[in-house]
Amino acid sequence: MVQINFAKREINCKLVYYGPGLSGKTTNLEVVHKKAPTSKKGDLTSIATEGDRTLFFDYMPLELGKVGGMNTKFQLYTVPGQVYYNATRKLVLQGADGVVFVADSQPDKMDENLESFANLEENLREQGLDPKTIPMVLQWNKRDLPTVMSPEELDAKLNKYNSPTFEAVAVTGEGVFPTLKRLAQMVLEKLNQEYGLDSKKSSKSSSKAAAKPAAKAEPKPEPVAEKKPEPKPEPKPEPVAEKKAEPKKAEPKKAEPKKAETKAAETKAAAAPKKEWEGVVLGSRAEPEKSGAGKTIGILLFVVVLVLGGLVGAGYKGKAPGKIQKFYNDNLKARLGGGTSGKTGAKTNAKTGDEAPKTASDSGKSEKSK
Amino acid sequence: MRPSDTDQKLRNQRLIFYEDDVEQINRGLENYQQLSKSRCNMLIDVEGHAVTQVGSTDGINLETIAALVAGSVAATKEVAKILGEKEFTSLTHEGKHESIQLSVVGNRTILATIYDQEETTTGMVRFYTKELVEKLQGIFDDIQNRKDPVRGVFDDTGISGLDDVLDDMFGDV
Structure with missing residues (x-):
């Protein structure tokens, strides 16, 4: 061996x-x-x-x-x-x-x-x-x-x-x-x-x-x-992908062209194999995963913010503080050509989901009962 | 067993030493050598490749001794099996002046201690060996448990210079 x-x-x-x-x-x-x-x-x-x-x-x-x-x-x-x-x-x-x-x-x-x-x-x-x-x-x-x-x-x-x-x-x-x-x-x-x-x-x-x-x-x-059938070892990440990922991990601050970075990193790897092992292999595997996961998380966050925005908007429909309501009535209502803030909110919520108007009206009821 | 499984198994068993590993091993060996007053200590893998050594190796052909020691331990292991033992963990060959003690470390390495009978005794060597073997075992466990993804054994030239090296050795046959 x-x-x-x-x-x-x-x-x-x-x-x-x-x-x-x-x-x-x-x-x-x-x-x-x-x-x-x-x-x-x-x-x-x-x-x-x-x-x-x-x-x-x-x-x-x-x-x-x-x-x-x-x-x-x-x-x-x-x-x-x-x-x-x-x-x-x-x-x-x-x-x-x-x-x-x-x-x-x-x-x-x-x-x-x-x-x-x-x-x-x-x-x-x-x-x-x-x-x-x-x-x-x-x-x-x-x-x-x-x-x-x-x-x-x-x-x-x-x-x-x-x-x-x-x-x-x-x-x-x-x-x-x-x-x-x-x-x-x-x-x-x-x-x-x-x-x-x-x-x-x-x-x-x-x-x-x-x-x-x-x-x-x-x-x-x-x-x-x-x-002769050569033994195929375990599936490995593409060497090219490794090279791309490696410089990011090894020298993140440099904004050099990728080729130069790769060469430098490889030379460094030859001098210190253990560091190269950590840098190349772990770097190459971690980087793509991180970027893929980041995208997914970003999209999910965006959707969540949209939905929450709609819900919160609906929730606040009847509870907007007086000053804000006044500001809306004085400055924005005429320009937007809308009705009352409550109606606007209801329209928006009707577009975003079925549950929201219900919640909004519930909320309105509770305000009235108070 | 599929070939890929076999290859993976071999990779898992393969010993890969980094500088830190060898420094750590050498520190243990040097300390042991002083305590046991032995002449030279070698660490050899079971295939007969020398890993590292400390002490005076003058006049000792390390490569040959490594191959013979590995063969000796392997043969003795078979004898142990015949006698119903898993292995003999220690072997001592005593000469008039020079002696050698072989201790199995884990399942992949052998510690060979060469000592002069006038400087120390077999008992002293054995006494300190036990502690060292335990220490080395810990180091080797770490080495073997290290995950496989080692890349870049060769530098960026890969094995492109292999043909020239072989031609130098064997001629352009």
Whole structure:
């Protein structure tokens, strides 16, 4: 599970190489360790038997560098492939962010491949991970051997989730980096979809990757990978709406153009992610609600004032203080050409509602009785 | 379970640390380190990623130790289950000079205390650990209960520089 550490400005992801025994998982890791720049890699640690069969896991840290201002690190693990070690495989798979399934291309190994893939699905589900949505890449290894199945056959039998596939000869290093590179892209794209500032940037990056010519080792061009149903996270407010709402919340006093404000707010957000979290998300959700509610309340108040005005006017019809009545009689009555104030009031009330005249006459009666 | 539910569940479980969280954790760790006279204290999540550390880490490969510690605790948890326990909350590996004590904090993190047998004792370390674990538990409860809407992990460039970073690492394959 990706750990996001804003204090270190660091993202940690866990990638796991899975597959049947002797399919080449540890070899993949050894090649990555051998070829990765020294400054970017940590030690390769293996908990293995004396015969070099993985007992628990192989592990190496790999520091990718800065992506979107965050130092991105991958922890690469392999699982023990032998059927016997399923308990330890589950432990290694715990919290995985991406999986490389390394399959042996030889026809007589297909049953083991199938068994291992089914085991992967089962263990993923047991860990609360969904095999359909977890970033996954399949590697057809040992392509240099004389008897191998065609990529199409392997694809038909093993590629249940339309994952990207790569041919490889791990012992020579062929296909090892393209496999890892694609998985790294998928993991970070998924993370960007979930937590990025602007999900459009993620699709931009995807299209860039898709536009690249497929590597020689790739039997399936990358656009095919893009067909893979990407996991749709929770419905999110439109990023554009967020940007509009954000400056209002973050810098309410400024009367700058919106674009400039947005950029400033985003820069500020990069410097202080927590503030950005509060500002962007809460701001974007609160602002539109506030304006919508304000309108509704305004309209309701207007209607209430109109109705009350009518009622009060009717209520005061016969009770207007003498001075006001006199002022009306002297100055306004002739100009308006109306009758008595009482009649005017009654007409008005008749237009506004049925109850009002009744109340007015009641009121008049009570005045008379007094 | 629908994929969206699974994804949501994962997001809810995901640990996200802000500077304030880590400062708060570090203050607790520093205080504990002085009291227990331990050499180094690390906080590690159950997936094996180091969260933070205080004290002298000279000669210690933190990343590797984090991965191994997480594996060790996970394996021991399975042993506990077989024995009918939910988990073992504390593990101690004693060496001739250096020792390490692992304490489970909540359900997502592990405290690893490395100490020198000549500077302190296992009993001292255990004694002060209990108080710290409770304190950390409170901090982690706050972190986990924090509502999800975190946006902007990456800056305004997003992951547009990813291809270049990958090319630097792996070559333009």
